[in-house]
Amino acid sequence: RLGVPGTEIRREETTWKAGPDWSPDGRRVAYASYLGRQWHQLWLMTDRGAGPVQLTYGEYDATAPRWSPAGDRIAYVSNETGNTSLWVVDVGSGARRQLQPKQRTYLGPVGRLRLVVVDTAGKPVPARVSVRGSDGRSFAPDDAWRHADDGFDRSERRFEYGYFHTSGSSTLTVPAGDVRIEVSRGPEWKVSAGTHTVGATLGSRTSQAVRVVLHRLADLPSRGWYSGDMHVHMNYGGAYRNDPARLAFQAKAEDLHLVENLIVNKEGRVPDVAWFRPDPDPASDAETLVLHGQEYHTSFWGHVGLLGLREHLILPGYTAYASTPLASLQPTNARVFDLARSQGAVGGYVHPYDLDPDPSDTSRALTHALPVDAALGKVDYYEALGFVDDPMATAMVWYRLLNCGFRLPAGAGTDAMANFASLRGPVGMNRVFVRSGAPLEHRRWLAALKAGRSFATNGPLLELSVEGRGLGDQVALPDGGGEVTARVRLRSIVPVDHLELVRNGEVVRTIPLEGDRTSAEAEVRIPVDRSGWLVLRARSDRAIEPVLDLFPYATTSPVYLSVGGRPARSKRDAEYFMAWIDRTRAAVERHQEWNSEGERREVLDMLARARSEYARRVGK
Numbered sequence: 001r002l003g004v005p006g007t008e009i010r011r012e013e014t015t016w017k018a019g020p021d022w023s024p025d026g027r028r029v030a031y032a033s034y035l036g037r038q039w040h041q042l043w044l045m046t047d048r049g050a051g052p053v054q055l056t057y058g059e060y061d062a063t064a065p066r067w068s069p070a071g072d073r074i075a076y077v078s079n080e081t082g083n084t085s086l087w088v089v090d091v092g093s094g095a096r097r098q099l100q101p102k103q104r105t106y107l108g109p110v111g112r113l114r115l116v117v118v119d120t121a122g123k124p125v126p127a128r129v130s131v132r133g134s135d136g137r138s139f140a141p142d143d144a145w146r147h148a149d150d151g152f153d154r155s156e157r158r159f160e161y162g163y164f165h166t167s168g169s170s171t172l173t174v175p176a177g178d179v180r181i182e183v184s185r186g187p188e189w190k191v192s193a194g195t196h197t198v199g200a201t202l203g204s205r206t207s208q209a210v211r212v213v214l215h216r217l218a219d220l221p222s223r224g225w226y227s228g229d230m231h232v233h234m235n236y237g238g239a240y241r242n243d244p245a246r247l248a249f250q251a252k253a254e255d256l257h258l259v260e261n262l263i264v265n266k267e268g269r270v271p272d273v274a275w276f277r278p279d280p281d282p283a284s285d286a287e288t289l290v291l292h293g294q295e296y297h298t299s300f301w302g303h304v305g306l307l308g309l310r311e312h313l314i315l316p317g318y319t320a321y322a323s324t325p326l327a328s329l330q331p332t333n334a335r336v337f338d339l340a341r342s343q344g345a346v347g348g349y350v351h352p353y354d355l356d357p358d359p360s361d362t363s364r365a366l367t368h369a370l371p372v373d374a375a376l377g378k379v380d381y382y383e384a385l386g387f388v389d390d391p392m393a394t395a396m397v398w399y400r401l402l403n404c405g406f407r408l409p410a411g412a413g414t415d416a417m418a419n420f421a422s423l424r425g426p427v428g429m430n431r432v433f434v435r436s437g438a439p440l441e442h443r444r445w446l447a448a449l450k451a452g453r454s455f456a457t458n459g460p461l462l463e464l465s466v467e468g469r470g471l472g473d474q475v476a477l478p479d480g481g482g483e484v485t486a487r488v489r490l491r492s493i494v495p496v497d498h499l500e501l502v503r504n505g506e507v508v509r510t511i512p513l514e515g516d517r518t519s520a521e522a523e524v525r526i527p528v529d530r531s532g533w534l535v536l537r538a539r540s541d542r543a544i545e546p547v548l549d550l551f552p553y554a555t556t557s558p559v560y561l562s563v564g565g566r567p568a569r570s571k572r573d574a575e576y577f578m579a580w581i582d583r584t585r586a587a588v589e590r591h592q593e594w595n596s597e598g599e600r601r602e603v604l605d606m607l608a609r610a611r612s613e614y615a616r617r618v619g620k
Helices: 244-253 333-341 370-375 391-403 442-450 571-590 597-617
Strands: 028-033 041-046 062-067 073-078 085-090 096-099 110-118 127-132 147-149 161-166 169-175 177-184 192-198 208-213 225-233 258-263 289-296 304-307 346-349 381-385 410-412 431-435 454-457 461-466 474-477 482-491 498-503 506-510 519-528 532-539 553-556 559-563
Touching: 028 062, 041 062, 110 127, 110 177, 110 192, 127 169, 161 169, 161 244, 169 177, 177 208, 192 208, 225 304, 225 381, 225 410, 244 258, 244 289, 258 304, 304 333, 333 346, 333 370, 346 442, 370 391, 370 571, 370 597, 381 391, 381 454, 381 553, 391 532, 391 571, 410 454, 431 442, 454 461, 461 532, 461 553, 461 559, 474 482, 482 498, 482 532, 498 519, 506 519, 571 597
Parallel strands: 110 208, 225 258, 258 289, 346 381, 381 410, 474 559
Antiparallel strands: 028 041, 062 073, 073 085, 085 096, 110 169, 127 161, 127 177, 147 161, 177 192, 225 431, 289 304, 304 346, 410 431, 431 454, 454 553, 461 482, 482 519, 498 506, 498 532, 532 553, 532 559
C-alpha cells in the first residue's frame, strides 16, 4: 500500500526479470525465475514469499506475468518461437494458448514496402537494413527481430538507430511519405542509402518495390583473409531466444565468416551451456562457421576468452564471486589458460580497459591479470578492439606490453548479446580479419591469429607491409638500425580522420587523407634505431553510422623490428607493470576468502614470478 514501508519477502537473482504481480485477492505472487535452470519460467509463491512452485516449463523464457481479474489465468511474454509473443496460462490446469493479433490499427496513413537486396550479379544477399520515417523512428517487418543501437547521441537524433536483418527480401509497413532506407553488409561492402516516397495503400495488400544493389568495396576472402567476431553471446539476457541457425543468419547479414559464441554465465545461469561442442556447429557452412567457445568470468582477474576447446567447458566458469562458495581467487586466469591449452584451445583477454590504468591511483582497484599472464607466456591474443569506453586506452596497455618484448596479436570482439533488441552493435561490428588462406577452417584460422596475421576493425580496412614483410613477421636490421619502407593502404565504408603509423607506441607518420577520406595508399620511409614494432591504425573523431561503435577504428597486428638481433625492451614500461603487479599483490594479500593457505601461497608465487620477468627485462 502507498505510504507503507516495503518488506522483502524473497531474495533471488532473476536478471531483473522477476516482474512480480500479486493475485487479485493478494494471497499469491506470480513472478519469473530461472532457479535451477537456464531459462526463466513462471513461478508462484505466497504473499509472504513462502513455498515457491513452478507453473510453466520449457527451454525458453516466460516472463512479465500478469494476473487476470478473476485470478484464474496469467498472461505472460514468451520467446519459445524465437521472437517474443503473448501467451495465457490457466493456473488450475496449466493449459496454454498463444494470443494472435487479428488486426493492426495505425495512427495515420501507411504503405507497404517490399525491399529486395541483391549483389551486382542480381543474386539476393542477406544484409542489415535500417528503415526510418521522417520523424526518425525505425520500422521493420512484423515478424523480424528488431534491433537498435543503445549508444546514440540525443543531440544528433531523437531515437535509437533501428535495424533488422533481411535474407534478401522483406516486406514491411511504413508511414506514407518519405522513408530513409540504409542497407549495409559489413566493411567489405559499400553502404547503400537513399530516400524513397511511399504512397498510402488504404488497406490494400499492394506493396511498393524497392531494389537495392550492393557493391563490393573489397573481397578479402579471395586473398585468404577471413573475418571473425571473437566475442559473441548467442543468448545472454535479452528478449529473444537465439539458436545457431539464427546466429549464422545474423553473421551472413553482416558478411562475417566466423562467429565465436562464448558460453558464459549470466549471474547464476549459463544460457548456452547445452550448445557446447568441440567442432563447428551443424548450422555452419563453407562460408560461415559458428563455434561454441567460452568466456571465463572473474571481476578480480579480468575476463578471458577460450577458443577451440576440444573436450568440455571449464566450469563453473567463474571465480572470485564474493559471498558465494566460489569466493576464492583460485583458479587464476593463468590456471584457466593452462586448462584450456591442455584441450588444444587458445586464450586471450577480452574487452580489456575503459581507462588507461594508473598504478599510482589507489582510488581504483587494479587486479587485472593481463600483465601477469603475458609475463608467464599464457596469453595467445589480445582483444585490441572490444566492448570498451575507449579503444585508445586498450591500445596504450597493448603498446606497453609490446614494448617489453611480448608478441601479442590483435583480436577483436563485439561482446554482442545477440538475443537483445537494444544493444551496442550487431554481431560482427568489431571483427578481426585473419590471413589463414582458403578454405575457411577453424583450427587454421586460430593458428594464423596466434601468428599475428591479423587486423582488427569496426569499419576501416587496413594493409601494412614493411620491407615486403607482412603482419606478424619480423624485419631484421643490422647494429645501428637504418630505414625501412612501409607500404600502407586504407579502404573504408565511412570517412576516416586519422591514418597513422605507430612505432613503439609513438605516432611516427600521419598519412594524408583527401577527398571523402575513405581511401589512401602510401609508401613511406621510417627510421629505426632500436628493436620494436610497427602498426597501422585508423580512427575517426566521432561516431559515424552504420558503424555502431564509439567511433570508426582499426589497427593491424604488429610487424616486428629487430635491430642487431636484440629484443624489444622498455625500462619505463616494465617498471609500469611492476608497479601494477605490486598493486595486485596488495589486493591478494588483503583477500580473506581462500579455500586453503596453499591456494594463497600459489597466487603470491605466481605474482612474484611475473614481476621477476619484468625485472629481468630491464636488468633489475
